[in-house]
Amino acid sequence: MSSLRIIPPPKCTSEEWLRVDRGHVYLSTEVREKHLNITCDYFPLYRVGDYHYKYSEPIQNIPDGFEMVSDFFKGVCRDIKNLTNIGIYSGVHYSDDRAKISDNADPLTLGFQGMSIAILGFDSMSRMSWHRRLRETRSYFKDTLKAIELESHNIVGDGTTAVMFPMLTGKFEWELPECRTGFQNATTMDTFPFLWHEMKKAGYLTSWCNAEPKSAPFNWRMRGFSQQPTDFYTRPYFMAVKEIQSSGPNCVGARTKSRMWLDYFRDVFLVYPQQRKFLFHFITDFSHDDNNLLTMMDADIKNVIKFLYEGNYLNNTLLILMGDHGARYANFRSTYSGKMEERLPYFGFLFPPWFEKKYPQAIKNLRTNTQRLTTPFDLYETFKDFFHFDGAGVGDVSKRGISLFKEIPLSRSCQDADIAPHWCACLDWKDVSPSDQEAKKALQAALDTINGYTAPYRDDCATLSLHNVIMAKKLAASDAFLKFEGTDSNGGIYKIFMNSNTKNEIIYYQMVFSTQPGGANFEVTIAFNTITTNFTVSENQISRINKYGSDSACIFHKNKQIRAYCYCKYNRR
Structure with missing residues (x-):
């Protein structure tokens, strides 16, 4: 992540002859004035699995105001001089099946009067980066609309899926069936058990929409979905737009990619205002590599929220804005502040005004919990309350997930919340000399583990050796179970205390180091058992903290899972 820069939105100069509004297709006013006798054909665009799409037979010479029959389509228009314009368009079309989905719901399964949930998620946005880069959005969301923000929300693993699986299924990835590409019996x-399945049974319209098909969380290193997982699903559209020539890297025709993504989110409310909704729209490519790119979306995000709020579309909706984690790469990530920001993403909630009046204790608990240790598992339990709310009260600290409508005990630790020491932001790591004998052994264990992952592909991947140690820390087991009390204005921990009953059988080392060839930077937590004198490293406690880009291209189609550890031999000079 680079230093703060405000980036203006791109100027998308491609001409689009059609426009979509509330499920209908119209000729652009400007085009009418410039071209005569325009005729347009509508090619419905449909999903064919997660990696292909198709166009149906065209509907020829569509009238102005044509009612869409699909959410996505290719429009081919010609004027009297046979000048042709081709565009790929998106919108939300109306269908009776979607409109009547609530009719089949069991009212006994609904909590909070069947309130909707709508989530806008942004890749790699920490709480502090959100404050710096989305100032207009945050000012309107928090200061004007009085949204509630979590100040101590801690991730439980590496990357986006380590947030999505706990949040949407209540499970870690390794607790679910194998789904990674290249693995035997992967499904x-x-x-x-995604929440959207239960939501659909309860009569909710559902969405999972991501703007970049190549890096989509459930497709980048996983097998994706055979059947379309949700009612609204933008993957085929964003695959198709790569067909057309764009006037800029963030443009889709005459619109920015981010504007299209936000417009589609808005249009679900416009076309289906009365239906219950569980919407999750997550954007990757505007913030994953450089948070500054998100500044170009700031005004658009605020304006969409403002439009929905002032149009009373959020009267029965919980609106959530979130980041999945902080920045994971670049020089900033190698600093202490960067380490903290990776582990503490942004999370904010906007409830309709009536909710606090009807459920005052639930909102009181949520406000209390903004200063308590929370995780994606808690979000899962919170969403479950929308099926069956069993009251506010105090949460059970013995469970790793606690609904945010219950008060989370102040005594909750990372151990209680099932946060491994590598990811816990509450720990008091002590500096240790890299020349310390145990630290050197820990470092070697980390290096051996990383090389072990690439050993079956040694013809492609170089053996990595130590280049230099950037940081070395040590943590006794008793310190690993510190109790959390809060964060300071910089997103760091300001007060902790220990559970003195824990024995120091395990000592943790956290090493940040670079390797050669290739200059990879890793942050690894190593457990040292003082009884057996064994050093162990778990893959979920290894972080690659600088970009690998094309360095691992030779392994991409053989085993995507080890890209972070592989430096291709043909890269060597």
Whole structure:
């Protein structure tokens, strides 16, 4: 992540002859004035699995105001001089099946009067980066609308899926069936217990929409879905727009990619204002590599929220804005502040005004919990309350997930919340000399583990050796179970205390180091058992903290899972 820069939105100069509004297709006013006798054909665009799409037979010479029959389509228009314009368009079309989905719901399964949930998620946005880069959005969301923000929300693993699986299924990835590409017996995720399945049974319209198909969380290193997982699903559209020539890297025709993504989110409310909704729209490519790119979306995000709020579309909706984690790469990530920001993403909630009046204790607990240790598992339990709310009260600290409508005990530790020491932001790591004998052994264990992952592909991947140690820390087991009390204005921990009953059988080392060839930077937590004198490293406690880009291209189609550890031999000079 680079230093703060405000980036203006791109100027998308491609001409689009059609526009979409509330499920209908119209000729652009400007085009009418410039071209005569325009005729347009509508090619419905449909999903064919997660990696292909198709166009149906065209509907020829559509009238102005044509009612869409699909959410996505290719429009081919010609004027009297046979000048042709081709565009790929998106919108939300109306269908009776979607409109009547609530008719089949069991009212006994609904909590909070069947309130909707709508989530806008942004990749790699820490709490502090959100404050710096989305100032207009945050000012309107928090200061004007009085949204509630979590100040101590801690991730439980590496990357986006380590947030999505706990948040949407209540499970870690390794607690679910194998779904990674290249693994024997790996399955698609159709049968996984995603919340949207339960929401659909309860009469909710559902969405999972991501703007970049290549890096989509459930497709980048996983097998995706055989069947379309939700009612609204933008993957085929964003695959198709790569067909057309764009006037800029963030443009889709005459619109920015981010504007299209936000417009589609808005249009679900416009076309289906009365239906219950569980919407999750997550954008990757505007903030994953450089948070500054998100500044170009700031005004658009605020304006969409403002439009929905002032139009009373959020009267029965919980609106959530979130980041999945902080920045994971670049020089900033190698600093202490960068380490903290990776582990503490942004999370904010906007409830309709009536909710606090009807459920005052639930909102009181949520406000209390903004200063308590929370995780994606808590979000899962919170969403479950929308099926069956069993009251506010105090949460059970023995459970790793606690609904945010219950008060989370102040005594909750990372151990209680099932946060491994590598990811816990509450720990008091002590500096240790890299020349310390145990630290050197810990470092070697980390290096051996990383090389072990690439050993089956040694013809492609170089053996990595130590280049230099950037940081070395040590943590006794008793310190690993510190109790959390809060964060300071910089997103760091300001007060902790220990559970003195824990024995020091395990000592943790956290090493940040670079390797050669290739200059990879890793942050690894190593457990040292003082009884057996064994050093152990778990893959979920290894972080690659600088970009690897094309350095691992030779392994991409053989084993995507080890890209972070592989430096291709043909890269060597």
